[in-house]
């Protein structure tokens with residue numbers, strides 16, 4: 001059908017080993033905050049750019065721009081670590097796990113995508129990029145500081161689990177009563193970087 005919009009975003013996927021560790025921590029602490037909806041382990045990712053609703057018929061052009069941008073960005077090493085709450089641990093609406101390494105490179109890539117995709121009609125971000133994995137969303141703000149303190153210890157092994165980011169994933173998000181389903185549409189390889197040195 002003409003004019004159909006897909007809900008889209010671009011993300012960095014995490015290695016399975018990291019996913020398992022996070023899933024174990026979420027299972028352990030998931031019950032502590034009753035108002036939290038925890039992200040399913042298979043849905044955990046680092047969002048680089050939320051595209052939002054985009055016309056299906058223009059998808060090929062969008063995808064071309066993403067490929068070109070990715071080709072100009074070099075692979076990088078990332079690591080996760082630490083956790084916190086947005087907007088603050090005491091009044092958290094979102095609980096997240098942070099990036100201990102690769103934040104600068106991820107921010108550079110997110111910035112390039114943000115600038116480049118504006119040309120094909122995607123709204124620019126109005127907030128600075130902060131690389132994170134959202135692990136829970138809360139209906140009402142809650143004080144999560146003690147939970148975050150406990151989780152911090154559980155997440156320590158992440159420091160020893162750095163990983164290479166060689167590609168990004170172009171996702172479609174399908175919203176449903178049981179939460180969103182993220183469908184990978186395309187894996188897009190990072191390239192040689194602007195100076196061609198990778």
Ligand code: 2AM
Nearest residue numbers: 009045046047049050094132133134173
């Ligand atoms: P978040 O993890 O920080 O919540 C799919 O919805 C992904 O896009 C989520 O990981 C979410 O980031 C991100 N995203 C960024 N801006 C968004 C917005 N305005 N609405 C929904 N998701 C958004």
